[in-house]
Amino acid sequence: VVVVVVVIPPLLLAQPLSSGLVVVKTKRIQDxxxxxxxxxxxxxxxxxxxxxxxxxxxxxxxxxxxxxxSTTPPYGVSPSFMALSQVNGNGTMATQVDVDGVVFEPxxxxxxxxxxDPRIARRKSDGLYFLLYTAYDxxxxxxxxxxxxxxxxxxxxxxxxxxxxxxxxxxxxxxLPNDEEGNCNNSNSSGSSHLIWGDSTIDLGLHYSFxxxxxxxxxxxxxxxxxxxQNPFFDTTLVEAGPPPLRLTTNNNAHDATTSKxxxxxxxxxxxxxxxxxxxxxxxQYNIGFAVLNGSDPSQVLQRSETPILSPELEWEVGNxxxxxxxxxxxxxxMVSINTPVTDQSCEGxxxxxxxxxxxxxxxxxxxSAEVLVCANT
Numbered sequence: 001v002v003v004v005v006v007v008i009p010p011l012l013l014a015q016p017l018s019s020g021l022v023v024v025k026t027k028r029i030q031d032x033x034x035x036x037x038x039x040x041x042x043x044x045x046x047x048x049x050x051x052x053x054x055x056x057x058x059x060x061x062x063x064x065x066x067x068x069x070s071t072t073p074p075y076g077v078s079p080s081f082m083a084l085s086q087v088n089g090n091g092t093m094a095t096q097v098d099v100d101g102v103v104f105e106p107x108x109x110x111x112x113x114x115x116x117d118p119r120i121a122r123r124k125s126d127g128l129y130f131l132l133y134t135a136y137d138x139x140x141x142x143x144x145x146x147x148x149x150x151x152x153x154x155x156x157x158x159x160x161x162x163x164x165x166x167x168x169x170x171x172x173x174x175x176l177p178n179d180e181e182g183n184c185n186n187s188n189s190s191g192s193s194h195l196i197w198g199d200s201t202i203d204l205g206l207h208y209s210f211x212x213x214x215x216x217x218x219x220x221x222x223x224x225x226x227x228x229x230q231n232p233f234f235d236t237t238l239v240e241a242g243p244p245p246l247r248l249t250t251n252n253n254a255h256d257a258t259t260s261k262x263x264x265x266x267x268x269x270x271x272x273x274x275x276x277x278x279x280x281x282x283x284x285q286y287n288i289g290f291a292v293l294n295g296s297d298p299s300q301v302l303q304r305s306e307t308p309i310l311s312p313e314l315e316w317e318v319g320n321x322x323x324x325x326x327x328x329x330x331x332x333x334x335m336v337s338i339n340t341p342v343t344d345q346s347c348e349g350x351x352x353x354x355x356x357x358x359x360x361x362x363x364x365x366x367x368x369s370a371e372v373l374v375c376a377n378t
Contacts, residue, residue, distance in 0.1 A: 036366035047361030051334030074322035081105035091369035111135035132173035200238035235270030277327035319363025326364035347375035
């Protein structure tokens with residue numbers, strides 16, 4: 001996690017939120033990591049993973065895991081790359097990352113110091129996978145895109161370069177491919193791919209952009225859709241995009257009346273200061289929050305969490321020794337829908353609108369898993 005905060009005059013903010021549509025419950029699937037050096041990973045730091053449904057029958061999800069090697073301990077590391085892992089259906093076990101599984105690594109000059117923080121979406125119409133990642137050239141972070149019909153084959157990825165080459169800094173993109181949205185009521189972006197992106201480095205919040213083909217000619221609206229908030233909220237220093245939003249099911253309240261489809265559930269990352277650590281000059285705590293996005297116009301935020309749905313609490317999430325890369329971090333870039341409960345959470349009589357498994361980076365060192373349950377607010 002890299003944080004550079006520049007305070008600038010605030011941009012125009014998006015419209016006010018409606019009352020709470022959902023109640024969100026989160027529970028760790030287990031209290032130990034699913035990927036770590038101690039479990040057999042070849043790399044000391046394996047974290048921040050994208051996840052998408054696996055094509056292998058014995059596994060539920062395929063993960064692209066951000067990995068780094070240690071160069072000058074305790075905090076000096078090599079450029080980031082991505083390695084494959086498979087996670088089982090109940091989120092309790094995953095294959096460990098190794099050299100043979102490296103699937104995406106720095107090739108171009110604009111990514112010579114790292115290919116970081118993957119988020120992956122699949123276009124249903126043709127099965128094309130979109131990899132949004134941070135390309136780091138040793139000076140600037142740039143949100144970049146690659147596509148592939150066969151994502152687990154390293155040579156199949158076609159790079160399309162930075163999406164916003166004229167910006168000084170851009171990263172962290174959550175994509176809704178153009179056939180996922182279907183019927184969009186925002187006349188400017190109807191039929192387009194939708195992108196929520198940013199990490200609050202330049203503009204203090206998340207941007208919304210759209211593109212006709214999901215690759216070229218991105219248009220960014222002026223309003224920040226998820227700005228940094230002031231105390232007493234948990235996202236006072238930064239907000240950063242999480243994984244691609246996923247549809248909720250419908251009930252009488254939590255759906256879009258125009259499309260009769262469920263709204264979108266979006267997980268985002270955040271940070272606040274005031275948490276001293278062994279890492280020199282670092283006092284942030286990263287937490288995970290959520291937003292409900294309009295089912296026909298995902299640039300509209302209908303609900304935003306008032307408190308985190310996950311915070312660093314366990315020893316390997318807090319990471320307050322020099323064995324860990326970044327203390328006090330839980331950070332989510334991967335989420336999949338699940339049909340069967342993997343914890344004892346329930347909606348207790350309310351309508352269940354979605355059940356998801358998230359994988360999250362812990363202390364920039366290992367990976368954990370949690371179940372997120374979304375219930376109608378009755």
